[in-house]
Amino acid sequence: MSTALIQLAGLTKAYPGVIANDSISLDIQPSEVHALLGENGAGKSTLVKMIYGLVKPDSGHMQMNGHAFEPSEPRAARSAGVAMVFQHFSLFDALTVAENIALGMENPPAMRDLAARIREVSETYGLPLNPAAKIGDLSAGERQRVEIIRCLLQDPKLLIMDEPTSVLTPQEVDILFETLRKLKASGTAILYISHKLEEIRALCDTATILRGGKVVATCDPSQTSARDMAELMVGGTLATPTAKPMETGPVALRINALSHPAPSAFGMPLRDISLDVHKGEVLGIGGVAGNGQDELLAALSGEMATKPGAISLNGTDISAKPPRIRRALGLLAAPEERLGHAAAPDMSLVENAMLTGSVRENMETNGFLNWSAAKRFADHIISEFDVRTPSASNAARSLSGGNLQKFVVGREVLQNPDVLVVNQPTWGVDAAAAADIRQALLDLAANGAAVIVISQDLDELMEISHRFAALSEGRLSKPRDAAGLTIEDIGLMLGGAHGMEVAHV
Amino acid sequence: MDLSSISLTLLMATLMVAATPILFAAIGELIVEKAGVLNLGVEGMMITGAVCGFVVTIETGQPYLGFLAGAAGGAALSLLFAFLTQITLANQVASGLALTLFGLGISALIGQSYVGLKPERTPDLFPEALADIPVLGPILFSHDLILYLGLALVVSVWAFLKFTRAGLVLRSVGENHDAAHALGYKVVRIRTLAILFGGACAGVGGAYLSLVRVPQWTEGMTAGIGWIALALVVFASWKPGRVLMGAYLFGGLDQLQLRLQGAGVAIPVEYLAMSPYVITIVVLVILSADKSGAPASLGRTFHASQ
Numbered sequence: 001m002s003t004a005l006i007q008l009a010g011l012t013k014a015y016p017g018v019i020a021n022d023s024i025s026l027d028i029q030p031s032e033v034h035a036l037l038g039e040n041g042a043g044k045s046t047l048v049k050m051i052y053g054l055v056k057p058d059s060g061h062m063q064m065n066g067h068a069f070e071p072s073e074p075r076a077a078r079s080a081g082v083a084m085v086f087q088h089f090s091l092f093d094a095l096t097v098a099e100n101i102a103l104g105m106e107n108p109p110a111m112r113d114l115a116a117r118i119r120e121v122s123e124t125y126g127l128p129l130n131p132a133a134k135i136g137d138l139s140a141g142e143r144q145r146v147e148i149i150r151c152l153l154q155d156p157k158l159l160i161m162d163e164p165t166s167v168l169t170p171q172e173v174d175i176l177f178e179t180l181r182k183l184k185a186s187g188t189a190i191l192y193i194s195h196k197l198e199e200i201r202a203l204c205d206t207a208t209i210l211r212g213g214k215v216v217a218t219c220d221p222s223q224t225s226a227r228d229m230a231e232l233m234v235g236g237t238l239a240t241p242t243a244k245p246m247e248t249g250p251v252a253l254r255i256n257a258l259s260h261p262a263p264s265a266f267g268m269p270l271r272d273i274s275l276d277v278h279k280g281e282v283l284g285i286g287g288v289a290g291n292g293q294d295e296l297l298a299a300l301s302g303e304m305a306t307k308p309g310a311i312s313l314n315g316t317d318i319s320a321k322p323p324r325i326r327r328a329l330g331l332l333a334a335p336e337e338r339l340g341h342a343a344a345p346d347m348s349l350v351e352n353a354m355l356t357g358s359v360r361e362n363m364e365t366n367g368f369l370n371w372s373a374a375k376r377f378a379d380h381i382i383s384e385f386d387v388r389t390p391s392a393s394n395a396a397r398s399l400s401g402g403n404l405q406k407f408v409v410g411r412e413v414l415q416n417p418d419v420l421v422v423n424q425p426t427w428g429v430d431a432a433a434a435a436d437i438r439q440a441l442l443d444l445a446a447n448g449a450a451v452i453v454i455s456q457d458l459d460e461l462m463e464i465s466h467r468f469a470a471l472s473e474g475r476l477s478k479p480r481d482a483a484g485l486t487i488e489d490i491g492l493m494l495g496g497a498h499g500m501e502v503a504h505v
Numbered sequence: 506m507d508l509s510s511i512s513l514t515l516l517m518a519t520l521m522v523a524a525t526p527i528l529f530a531a532i533g534e535l536i537v538e539k540a541g542v543l544n545l546g547v548e549g550m551m552i553t554g555a556v557c558g559f560v561v562t563i564e565t566g567q568p569y570l571g572f573l574a575g576a577a578g579g580a581a582l583s584l585l586f587a588f589l590t591q592i593t594l595a596n597q598v599a600s601g602l603a604l605t606l607f608g609l610g611i612s613a614l615i616g617q618s619y620v621g622l623k624p625e626r627t628p629d630l631f632p633e634a635l636a637d638i639p640v641l642g643p644i645l646f647s648h649d650l651i652l653y654l655g656l657a658l659v660v661s662v663w664a665f666l667k668f669t670r671a672g673l674v675l676r677s678v679g680e681n682h683d684a685a686h687a688l689g690y691k692v693v694r695i696r697t698l699a700i701l702f703g704g705a706c707a708g709v710g711g712a713y714l715s716l717v718r719v720p721q722w723t724e725g726m727t728a729g730i731g732w733i734a735l736a737l738v739v740f741a742s743w744k745p746g747r748v749l750m751g752a753y754l755f756g757g758l759d760q761l762q763l764r765l766q767g768a769g770v771a772i773p774v775e776y777l778a779m780s781p782y783v784i785t786i787v788v789l790v791i792l793s794a795d796k797s798g799a800p801a802s803l804g805r806t807f808h809a810s811q
Binding site: 090093102 | 670673674676677680681683684685687688689690798800801
């Protein structure tokens with residue numbers, strides 16, 4: 001089509017050992033919201049980086065409005081009208097909102113005029129922002145507003161958004177969509193990358209699905225079911241985790257009025273958290289990152305000692321017990337950060353298996369380590385959880401994020417815990433592996449363990465939890481039965497939209 | 506003991522001279538650290554600057570050429586650091602320490618045959634009539650061009666970081682090099698330029714030591730001033746104004762303790778000699794209790810992986 005805003009033809013980019021993009025062609029029309037779908041490693045990021053001028057294609061052509069478009073650097077792409085909101089925000093914590101925005105503009109006006117324009121644009125689109133505020137003090141939703149306004153100030157023709165909703169509450173997502181629809185109405189094309197298929201069905205006009213660096217399908221998302229799109233992404237049928245009906249057992253873990261000051265300057269205090277978790281149940285804890293998830297996990301795992309009486313396991317007070325004792329008693333935890341917290345990046349999988357498994361799997365006697373037992377345990381995890389690695393002696397760092405996540409969760413699940421606490425068990429894991437991990441957690445609960453799943457992925461929590469509680473500003477809501485909860489209910493439990501309002505234009 | 510022999514006017518005049526080497530080195534290092542690079546080689550770059558400046562002044566009889574040579578010497582050594590840390594991605598702490606040891610060694614080698622010589626005097630900027638004004642004259646008008654340049658440099662660096670786009674880009678690179686790279690700024694190039702600037706400043710500071718402050722060449726004559734400059738940047742919370750204050754505080758205490766020694770105060774010389782270091786750091790630690798922190802990417806190696 002000659003009217004296309006952007007035309008990509010045969011774009012190819014190879015890295016040593018992998019073809020990230022293999023002859024990709026797609027068109028984006030003005031005023032079109034175009035979704036880009038695919039598993040981790042399908043080549044979405046490489047593709048948008050080429051459009052934004054961060055990566056040079058090995059071969060292929062790009063055209064904008066019928067003219068050759070070959071940005072050699074982001075500056076050139078920006079001046080041609082391409083703007084991008086990054087997945088991991090590209091913001092500077094110590095600088096102000098106005099300074100951050102100036103850094104992303106080609107010819108920024110003087111600071112005073114810029115501040116006035118930021119106010120003007122942010123009010124037009126219902127995204128209130130104070131230009132003089134420091135980024136470090138803002139919430140995730142507010143940071144995203146900064147990124148979006150930085151793009152809007154340049155009147156982009158094409159706005160690229162990489163996983164924009166992963167850090168937002170449902171209400172914030174609604175407001176973002178409202179803003180994007182206004183933009184679409186004013187003629188801006190949007191290239192929208194997301195894992196969340198329901199969002200794409202609600203927002204996008206066209207979807208291009210990538211798998212293994214190739215375009216495998218183009219479809220109209222409003223006419224295609226989420227399941228079909230997921231199967232196109234995975235290239236196979238998708239097993240949905242099935243939960244057995246829960247039989248409530250006795251209380252396994254009791255948290256009683258747990259309060260704790262913030263452990264660091266950017267941490268969150270825990271405020272009066274009370275909770276009973278029963279044997280055989282999966283309790284989901286939802287919430288936007290930074291609302292006390294890490295602190296709650298640290299308090300439960302034993303990394304952070306709490307006041308006496310706050311946490312008891314099977315009736316014993318364990319508040320002052322360190323992690324190893326808690327492990328011996330049957331309380332295991334898998335933290336969110338894979339590299340450096342859940343696993344030691346430069347140690348082998350065998351060593352990593354030893355690190356948390358030694359207490360429960362009899363891998364040490366009188367202070368001496370039994371490496372052959374650790375090797376057996378690591379091999380057991382690898383075969384049981386389908387961890388793709390050449391061998392158990394490979395360093396944890398060398399595994400892809402999804403594979404390491406399977407290892408880290410599997411390591412805890414296979415130690416037969418009485419209580420397992422996991423934070424973001426499927427973060428950055430592709431759909432098939434995520435389904436396996438969820439199934440393993442459900443099976444663990446069915447065999448009588450109590451499982452606490454802390455996650456930002458509400459769909460995941462709805463799928464596997466028996467009960468659901470929300471964590472907001474370090475406070476935990478009363479748990480409610482997950483069956484019958486709507487996304488709106490959850491949004492309100494999470495603390496609503498943090499002062500955002502719908503666009504005025 | 507005769508404290509009345511200490512003239513406050515003269516003390517003020519000499520403390521400015523004593524503070525200038527530290528001021529140059531610290532303001533240069535401030536720019537380097539604002540760009541996210543921790544260069545522990547300040548001492549080595551200073552002493553290289555000191556010997557280069559001294560040698561060129563002796564050979565040409567031109568002190569200003571000497572200062573240029575000092576800047577060039579410091580910058581040349583910092584270029585080595587830039588190559589190690591920005592191109593070969595070596596560890597910054599280890600490279601900086603090596604730079605200091607290398608600088609001390611090579612300066613001793615270059616300066617071997619210049620020990621004991623006296624360099625051409627650096628001329629004062631203002632005519633003697635101004636310098637003869639009572640009290641104000643010796644303090645404000647009896648110095649050389651380089652000292653005033655140092656003061657101007659502090660103001661320029663402050664304005665550069667606060668008001669210019671280039672300064673904003675430099676700070677952004679130091680705050681979050683991945684984000685700066687994603688926005689299309691050339692992280693390695695900006696950092697290399699900052700390192701060169703820091704090296705040149707340290708070199709001028711060193712040359713001031715051997716040409717004005719002492720003025721003589723002796724091996725290892727920086728005697729830890731480079732380390733004080735490094736500490737100053739941290740405890741000044743990366744603020745040019747506080748760097749100036751810290752440098753003058755150190756210079757003042759240094760001169761005062763010399764005079765107290767001269768006046769025969771009944772405190773052992775060792776305590777007096779260490780007092781400027783201790784007091785300067787204590788004062789700056791107290792001042793740095795506010796929340797302004799280090800550049801977030803300070804000391805981290807940047808690699809533009811895709």
